[in-house]
Amino acid sequence: MTGSFLAGTAALLVTACAEPSIAPFAELDVDGNGRISRDEAMRDVVLAGLFAEADENDDGELTPFEYLRAAHRP
Ligand SMILES: [Ca+2]
Numbered sequence: 001m002t003g004s005f006l007a008g009t010a011a012l013l014v015t016a017c018a019e020p021s022i023a024p025f026a027e028l029d030v031d032g033n034g035r036i037s038r039d040e041a042m043r044d045v046v047l048a049g050l051f052a053e054a055d056e057n058d059d060g061e062l063t064p065f066e067y068l069r070a071a072h073r074p
Pocket residue numbers: 028029030031032033034035036037040
């Protein structure tokens with residue numbers, strides 16, 4: 001698993017093609033720790049509804065990768 005590569009790729013994709021209906025990752029990450037907590041996700045009504053599904057490892061936060069998967073869900 002190339003974690004750092006995936007993280008870098010995810011960060012680029014977050015910038016380049018964030019889903020318009022969900023606020024940009026950087027905007028939701030209010031405290032700037034690189035993850036979207038449940039409280040931060042509640043700021044976006046669309047992401048709030050997807051949060052439980054988007055948080056694939058159930059740690060209560062969305063990484064950029066988890067955010068992207070949620071944002072590009074059909
Ligand atoms: Ca955060």
